[in-house]
Structure formats: C-alpha cells, structure tokens
Amino acid sequence: MKQKRTGVFVCHCGINIAGTVDVKQVAEKLGKYEGVAHSEEYVYMCSDPGQKLIVDAIKDNKLDSVVVACCSPTLHETTFRNTAETAGINPFQCEIANIREQCSWVHKDMEEATDKAVKITKSMVEKVERNEELEPISVPVTRKALVIGGGIGGIQAALDIASCGHEVILVEKTPSIGGHMIQLSETFPTLDCSQCILTPKMVEVSKHPKIKLMTYSEIQEISGYVGNFKVKILQKPRYVDPVKCTLCDECTKVCPIVVPNEFDLGLTGRRAIYIPFPQSIPASFTLDDAGCPGLLPIACGKCADVCEPEAIDYDQKPEIIEEEVGAIVIATGYDLYEQSYIDEYGHGKIPDVLDGLQFERLCSASGPTQGKVMRPSDHKIPKEVVFIQCVGSRDPELHCAYCSKICCMYTAKHAMLYKHHVPDGQAYIFYIDIRSGGKGYEEFVQRAVEEDGVLYLRGKVSKVFQENGTVKVWGVDTLTGKDIEIDADMVVLALAMRPSQGAEDLAKKLKVATDKDGFFAEAHPKLKPVESVTAGMFFAGSAQAPKDIPETVAQASGAAAKVISILSQERLYHSPMVAKVNPHLCSGCGMCVSVCPYEAIALKDEKAEVNEVLCEGCGTCSATCLRAAINVKNITPLQVSEMINACLGG
Amino acid sequence: MVNLEELKKDAKRILQDKKVKYVIGYRRGVDGYEAIPAFFKAPEECDDLVWDPTCIHNLVRFLRDEKVRKDREKEPDKRPVAIIAKGCDTRAINVLLQEQYISREDVFILGISCEETGVIDGKKLRKKIQGKKIKQIDFNGKDGFSVITEEGKTEVAAKDVMAQRCIECISNYPIDHDIFFGEKKKREPENPFDSLDSLQSMPNEKRWAFWKEHLEKCIRCYACRSVCPMCYCDECVVDTISFAVFADTPAEEKANKIKWLEKSPVSSENFVYHLVRAMHLAGRCIDCGECERVCPVDIPLRHLNKFLEKKAKELFDYQAGFDPEAPALISSFKEEDPEDFIR
C-alpha cells in the first residue's frame, strides 16, 4: 500500500517531448498508477503558468509529493523543487523523470518512446513514494581564501579577494612570487615591459594587510570541504631571515658554489645563496640547501661570516603551518615541454637552440646580456634566426595533442623583438597555422610580417643540427613544396605548454580531477570554466589550460569572484542526501570507513558514524557494507529495488 | 603427530587457571567414531576431548553464538574462549578479526596441525566401506587408517577419504595460535583449485545445467548459512522479516524490509540466494567446506565460493584470512585492477 499522494506532471516541452512521446497517454497511465493522486500534462511545465499549475494542483489535491516528467534533472530539478516548496511541500518530495534527453530525443517510434516514458515516470513515482523530507545541511564558512601559485594568476586572484576585505594566504613554491611573467621581456600585442607592469602588483601583494604571503612553501595536505578546508603548508627553510637581510649582496661574493640560474633558465649561473632577481618579493636572499655544501659551518659557512646583520641561520628547519580556509584558487601555471624530448631538434644539447623563455631572457633588459641578443655559444650577434612553432604541440603521435595557444603570438613577438635588436638580421618562422584570435593579435602578426619583414614559412622543420659553427635547419615549405635548408646562427623553439611540475601531485592532495593532458579539469567546459568538480576550489590561468596573460587575469578575477561569493556568506548549504547508519545492523567492521573517499565515516563505540558535512552521498559505503547497515538518504536499496521493478514494467 | 594427552592437559590447565571461560572442542558422537563439537566448562570434562581426522567441523562458527551471548549479558565475563582450530579455522578467525567482529583477546587459540592426513569426508568414507556400520576407527599412521566395521577391519588410505578441501588446502597448520599442537610441516596442494577445472572447462549451457540440477534440489534449510563462521549477520537477505527490530523501530522500517527474493525453494529464488551468499563471502570464505559438508541434498556449494576465491587470487592477488590487518577484498582496490571486461 502506498502512503503518499503523489502528483505527476508531464511536460510536452513544446514538441521536444510531445513529438515522440504520447504525453496524454503517459499522464493517463500514471493517473491510474497506485499512489498517484493527480496526473496531468502541459505544454511547458517550466513556464510560469506551468509552475502555477503545479502549485495549484498540490494545494487542490493535497499532494505531498511530486514527479515532473520533463527534461534532465540537471536543468530543471531546482526549478521544480522550488515550485514544490512554494506550494508548501518539502523540496526533496519532488523528483524529475527524465523523459526528454533519455527518451523522446533518442527514439523515433511513438509507441516505444511512450512505453519507456511511462516506465521512467513510474520508477520516479516509486522513488518519491519513499523519499524522506530533508533539510539542507548548513555549515559555517571560514572567511579566508587560499591561493596556490604566485604567478600573475595567483597574484590577481589574491588581490581581488583581499580587496573585498577577505583574508588570503598566497602560497608560492619558489623563493619569490612573479611566476613566468616576471621572466618575460615584453608582452604582445602592445610590447610593454612585462616586469614594469607586474612588479607594482607584486609589491601591492607584499604590502596588502589582508594577504599573508608564503613563498618557498608548498601544500602538503588538504582535508575538509567547501567553507571549511584544513590546509597543511610546508615552509621550506630559506636559512636567511628576510627581515634582517639588507640585500647587501656580500654573501654571494664569498659563496664558492655556482649552479645554473633558474630565473635565466640556465643561461647564467648563480651562487648557492642567491636572490632570484632584483625585484624579488619578498626581497631577501635564500640559501639553496641543494647546492650548499652541507649546512655545516665547518664545511663552509663563509656566507654567515660575512653577513653583517647576521641574517643567516643554518639551523632553520622545515616548518608545517596549519591554516583553515573557506575556498581555494589553484593557479599553479605551466612549464615548458622538455626540450630534451625533441630528438630531431637536438635533444636540447645544442647551445644555440633556445626555448621561448630563454629567448625572453636574452631580450630582457634585466637578462644575462642586458637585452643584447647574443647567441650563447660564442656571444656572436646572430644574423639568421629560425623560430619554430608547434614544437611538441599538436602532435598526438609523439608529444602533446593540444594546441598551446600562445606560441603563434609570442613567436611573432620574438621575431619582432629580434628585428628591433638586430635590424639587419633575418628572422624565419616555421609554422603550421597562424592562430591570432584576440584583440589586436592579427594586426600584431601582420605588423611582424609587413613592418619587420619576418619571413613566415609554412611547414615543419624535419631536423636541426650543428655543422661548422652554425645550426643547420632542414625544413620544407609546404606552400611551394620546396625543401629549405638554413644555416642559422640561432634557433628558437616555441615549446608546448604543459601543467607545471608537481601539479599532478597537488591534484591528488586536493582530490581534484585532471584531464588527459594533466591540466586541472573544469566542472563544465562551457558553464563552469573556473570551477573544479570539488566544491570550493577554482582555477586561475594555465593550470587549467594554456592561456595568455589577459585570459589568465580574466579567469583569476572570475575565480576571485567565485571565492568571494562563498566567503561573503555566513553559512553554506550542503546536500542532505547523505549516508545514514542503522546502528542496530552495524557490526562495526569498518569497511565503510576505509572505502569512504571523504573520510566522512568513523567508528564510535563499535558503530559507524557519518559526518554529514563531509559526506557527499556517493553510496560506496552502502554497496560495501556486508549487512546493509548504511544507506544514502533518498536513494536507498528499497527505492532502487522498487525502481527496478517499475522499469521492467512490473 | 598431535599428542591428544598434551591437548587435554593444556585444556584442563587453562580451565583450572580460569584463563578461559570454556573450551570449544570435539568429543566422540553417539555413533562411536565421529567427532562432534563440544563445550568443555570444567577441567574434568576435558577427558572427553578428542582429536582425530573426524574433527571436520569449523568450530569458529560457535564464536558467533558466544558474541551474541556476550552482547546480551549485563556484565559479560571478559575472559577469552578457548577454541581448537585447524589451519583453515585460524584463517576464519583472522577474517573475523579483520572485520573487527571479535578481537584477539576474545579467543585463546589451541592451534592444531592437520599434518599429512587432513580431515576425512564422511561421505567418501561411507562410500569406501559400502555403508557398513562403523564401530571404531584407528587413526594411528599418518597416511592410512584402519576402520573396524561389523564385518571386520578395513584399511583405507588417508588420501582416498580426505576431504577435497584438504586435498586443495593451502594452510594445513594454524597461522595463529596461543598453544600449538603437532608439527608445522607444509603440505602443498598440487592444484589448490583442482575441483574447479572440470566445471570451468564446460561450455556455458552445460555448466548452467549442472547448477540448475543441483540448486533445484535446495530445500532452503539454510544449514549452509547456519554453519558458516562468516554468516554472522543479524539479518539476512533471505529472511522474510526484519530481525533488527527493537522497541524504538518505527512501523514503516519493519514494513520496509526488502524482499529481494522469495522464501519458495524454486530454481530462480535458490539461484539468487546462493549467488548473493557467494558474493557476500567473496574475499571472506576460507574454504572450510562446511556449507558443502552439511548440505542435506549434496549441493556442491564449495564450488561457488572456491570459484570466487580463485578469481580473487587471479584478478586481485587476494587471499582471505592470512592477514587480519590487511584491507578486505571489496573495501580496497588497485589502480591496475583488470578492466578488460569493461566496454
């Protein structure tokens, strides 16, 4: 015997449903189904009159539950649950029977489609019959944000969030914020100086009262849920007290150790104790214990001897700092595809074959050559320079399947910058296609060709190798079909962008999904481009996909807005469709505890206990439980067994 | 060779010293040769203790009753229960520990090695001596016994009457114990899944016919369930009513007991019952073979569990009852678990 008075409302969706499903028949059949107290059909249930019709029917027929047979629940579940609520019944007493996406749109035969629609709708009547009334679970919000990554994306997001008065923790794994943008010389399409526009923002971050900057730090562990994440951050020892350090630079003079300088991508060297670049934030030296001959003063200790302010402390230890935050922005950026992977271009072993970032450093006023373009091998001014696009990109067989998006533009910029430095030189660009979508981008490329006489060659380079002091480039111009051989002085590779090192590892800690290429996966490609599938975590910049600066900044502000919308609330509401334990049946075996992906279950006096706030309601526990002692509310085994029967036309 | 007198002595001692509540062991049945489960509460009772290859029962099953009894008592006696356990039985104990159904302090294990002979399959023995009335069996001799019937003495080789599961045994001596009896000499099976080969090599329809013929016989006496040390659920899918019913249980919860299958002993329902049971025991069954032994209509139930045991080993390299700390088969996974069956 059915206990409830269920109302069934069948939507025509114009002809979207009615075209292949005999909606009248569905409404009729359901009207006769046990437990259904009222059944009718209407052309657009989601329209205002449609919703009003539902409200009235609920009141007139004293309905206590509702099934709307219409489009996918992903579209109008919320709509109709609100409708039900306005009519005074608990929103969780409203279920959607998807007879459009899963029925009318995929079948042609009216009879078959109608029969299936009836089964689907009946199964939802069976489900709703056994739905509990539920209230959303409310959770207090920790009004503090975590931003991971101190590049332009992270910086922008941090500033936007902080400017709304919310506290922000900005975590950067290197000794200074700035990211890749600080390495760039000039930016397309305006050619303004990258550092000149970034450093003010960096300073703003360091000065902002609401931003807690943690450089040389990494995320170690994250637990919790939207509104209430618990984060453990590893503060690596920098052995130099940023407050005491006066940047006098005496230490580097005495440091015996020289290692390649990351900031210049190995074009120059640095000491074990160093400052990444003059405008570093925080403005402090760092002692790289990887390079340092052991932190034993007996072994070396020269830097400490010469340090006037005694800022150096060899005894610093790694520190774990625990923080609680309400939302997280992931802005871990990108790294370049390994040159060494590209066999045909010399495995990155040819000194005068550079990658894009190295070339940026060469052109940069703060670079190793103070902006003079000289080739690394012999400091000769290169007269013939070949730029190669799509190196590693758009190559599903060997390398990355995707397009790295920004290479067309920065290569054009590189060629242009080169011409500005070496007006009498010749720049060649090998390309597959030119993708210059974006404000002022196409004009920029044209300018490179027309004003700076950059020579674009459509085709791929087959081989790059050294021969008597030059770098030989073999390629083919697919437009003329001619083989091309260039004795270049220098070759610049536009290497693919890939997720930054450690992103994969971080994704696991954050329990955020990544796509096939290792970039962070957005919740919806169109409608949720900055959200992750995990509530409360958002993306900014090329951590999610290759982006240029304006896009990154835009997404960062978008992510910030999302974060602010969370932090600006007193409490958050969480789906109450969570697991529920029947203590009488639970034998305390703890299997549910070990399968729960959210550590939402714990054993208390030999019985399982669910933390409703942590539980996402996946039901893995219920399938694992040997004694059926744990079920997810409103999708219980009883409901499923009744739905099975209804679906089989029982 | 297990020294029965030693066993009796130790059993008496632990009872004497009040170290244990009672001893679950074996004594001689009325028929005069088969052992049956027995509970020894007083030291003097231990003179009736027996150990020989007719001690086929998996006594771990009785820890279920002990637990229920204990939960009922207001001030339960916290002392452990001593239990005589063969290799397979100790694996059963490990599974119960793994599932935190009991804790190690609850049991005092008198571990006994099955050594060469394993235990004997009564059906095989009766067949061997053509159903003659057995008066007594002399078990001395590690690879043969002499059976005394009304028509005199017959010598039978141990391997001829050894239970199939002993022939396929991978743990012929206890892996955990408080006191150990006999010798730790491994008896490696030629093929631990021997009895499955013929079935698995059958064509699908033939295998179906095999199972249909057998499962149609099931009368749902639930002896398989009752004898199984792992079947400790308060409430079973096959029960028509809810057992976890208490003063505070709302009427609808009682009414909402799901009827996954009917009580009727008809083919379809019997299949569902035995399928559910097999899945329920996946990664838990330790092949004590009790379900098959007790089945009054000789359904080869062991094959079902044995098959899943084999698959667990093949697909997931999992074996039940060897490590009480390990995660259970179905509450764990490996990223490289096979998925070639998935579209």
Add this chain to the structure above:
Amino acid sequence: MKKEFEPKIIAFLCKWCSSAGSDLAGVSRMEYPSNVVPITVMCSGSMSPLYIFSAFNKGADGVLVSGCHPGDCHYIKGNYYARRRIALVKELLQFIGLEPERFKMSWVSAAEGIKYKEVISEFVEEIKPLGPQTKLRREL
C-alpha cells in the same frame, strides 16, 4: 509474422558521468533502441551486487552498469571499488551459466554521448539473439 523479441534491459548509470553522457546523447539527438530503461544512481561505487541479481530476478533480459572512467570519478574512487565488485559479479554470473552477454559494464563520461549510444545499441543487438532471460527470472 511474429514480432521480433524486444529485450527488457536496465541500465544503472552514475549520476555524474554516464547519466550526463546519456543526456548528451539526447541533446545531440542520437537515436538508439528504446529497450534500455535507465536508473540513475549516485556512483557506480554504490552498485550493490544485489541490484544486479534482483534486476535479473525481476525479469531483466540484460543489465548494464555504467560509470565514470577510472580517475574521473566524481567521488574520486567509487568506480574503482565498483570495478572490483562488478568484475566478481560478472565472473560469478558466467560461472553459474548465465550468458555472459547479458551483463555488461562500461565507462561512459559526460562527454561521451556517442559512446553511450554505441554501448546501448551494441548491447541490445547482442541480447536479441539470446531471447528472453529465464534462468534467474522469478515466475509470476
């Protein structure tokens, strides 16, 4: 002439991938046989073997369980547990002599409308020649 046998099939779809994938198939107006009636569960990890046995017992000619690809589970790892459990169920059903074609598992992501259509169409085609499933079906 006698009408061709139309199998009754139940598809258990996880909410986040496979059900969304079937929605996409709908949005893209892909046509496939109507024999399959979907039941949306939260996660393939919530699939109790009982649901599968019960579906056959209540008269299903075929049962499909579909979830997110490994690594893409909305609940991080539910589908890994499902994969293990379902593997055993599949083996067991075959062992007792049910036609292996009648029970299937698939990974269908929210982006794989086409795959959903293919899986369903193939499944129906595979089951048709087998005729009605009577081995586990309860007589009523």
Add this chain to the structure above:
Amino acid sequence: MEKILQKKSLPKWIEKCASYHIYAPVKKDALWHYNIIDKPADVQLDHPNTVISPKKLIFPLREVFFEYQTDDEDKIEIKEKTPKDAPSVVFGIRPCDARALTLTDKVFQGDFADPYYLKRREMTTLVGLTCNTPPGHNCFCLSVDGSPNSKEGFDILMTDMDDRYHVQFLNKKGQKLMEKAKDLFKTPTEKDRKAAENIWKEAEKKIERQIKNIKTIPQKLKGMFESPLWDQESLHCIRCGICTYLCPTCHCFDINDEVLSSSPSKGKRVRTWDTCQFPDFTMHSSGHNPRGDSASRLRQRIMHKFQYFVTKYKNYQCTGCGRCITKCPVGIDIIDVLEKVRDYGS
C-alpha cells in the same frame, strides 16, 4: 488381500498404471529422492530410505493457494489453485514414512480441514515396501510404536522376497491398482505366507537402535520446561532446518504473498515449509522472540513431538526414521536427547 508378484513383472504392473502419475525413489549421485517416473524399468525398489521423506508429495515445499491480479479500476481477480484431479501412485514408501502421513493427517484434517493437503492425499495411492533389506543405522521405529513391516497409512504393502514380492492390498484404493493388471498377481501359497512372516520377524531384529521406557517421557517432559538440560544439549546446535525439514512428521508452514513490489498489482499466495528452528519462526513484530535461543528451539522440537502432540493426538510425532540423526551437521541425536530426558534427575 495378499498376492504374489514376480519381480520381473513389476514393470508390467507399473505400465498398466499409466493413468496415474508414478513416483518412486530414484538415485541421484549418492542420494535417493522421490521423483516422477517415466520409464517403469526405473522403479528398482532396492533403495535405503530417501533423504527427503515422501511428505513432500502430499505437503509440497511450495503450495500456491491462489493467484490474484488487480486492474486499473482496482478490481481484484482471484484464481484458486487447488491440486488437479490427477491420481498418482507412490512406490517404495517405507513404513515409517507412511505412518508419518497418518500423523500429519490428524493435523490437516483437524480443527481446519486443509483442502490442498487432503486433495493430494486423496489422489495419491501409497505402495509401501517393508524394511527387510538392512535398515538405516539410525532407524528406531520399534521404539515409537512403529515397525519395519507396519501397514499403517498404506494402500498396498510389498515385501521383497528375492525373486518375488509379497503384496498386501489393504483397501479399495489399493485394489483398484491391482485391477489394472489382475493376471500378474497370483495367490500366495502357505509357503509364501510363512516365508513372508519369517522375513517380517527377521526385519524387526535388524532394527539396531531403541529408546527404553519411552512411555515415561511425555509425562517427564511436563516438568522440564525450565530444565537446564535444553541448554546443555543445544549448545552446539547451529539452528539450521535440517532435522525438521527432513522429518516426515514435521508440518509447520509459512504463508507469504509472492510479489515483485511492495505495492503489487498481481501476486501469488504461497505456502512454504517452515521450522521452529528458524529465528523468524516465533518472532513477534515487537522484535521480542519467545524462542530466541537454541535451547528453547530444541525444547520446542522435543516438546512438540513427545508432549504436546501426544496430549492432543495420543501419538508421538515421530516415526523413528532416523533422518534427523543421520543428517544433523553437529551430531545432535534425538535418541540421545530423549534418553537424557528420561534419565534426567534420576
């Protein structure tokens, strides 16, 4: 009426009974079951007793009472399912099992006459076989007012005499069966009679087990409801249904509606066997179970057979077939229990 039937003529006789469904013990693997027979030659009658008693033919494991269906207008249509008018004959029944049916008759004809049981009973002719081939090791029919040659409950009783059968036709129902093949049956000579009587005497000697002074037990039991004996004797009971399901006299049943959903439009009302050994047997909807433990269930089994039934019907509800002893997974032996009851306190 006594007759002699040559063994080789048995199949001929059975052939003549074609208008009946023929049942007889058939060997499957190691066990014997009463099955329907299509080839008369399959009736061998050289069997020890079957694992499940022939009660299953009269009181089947599953009996559909009726089927029902509701239409859209909630009209309910009910189809009665009383057993068909098809006569059947069962060969080879052992005296203990036939006596058992006379006991279950008392129950099913009692306060309420059970149409399903009685119809089957009426349609079935029981052809017995005395136990002169060695009986089971656990047979004790003599102790419970039975005998290996008992005629009780039979329509026909046969005795194996090597190349011939001594056949007694005990009533009309039985004679009807003889009519089918009159000429196969010869009148026994005095020698035959002597031989038969001799066999019967010998058969009684072959019964190995017995319970002395069983008569005292019903009275004794009256005072033993609270006895600790039940605890002792049931400690190792695993609470399966074997003893009662294999018992030819146990007759408890459960009635369920077989439906596909909890709000069904159609279903069947079905009777299945049930047993006092199952936890749900006396479970109350409150959750209280007056027979919650093994002790009370063993007590119920013994009390019912040797106290309540005796009080009500003047018989033990046990015919000494020994199945419960032979098949008990843990060697609980009803004779042993009864002797302990008998000697309790003395």
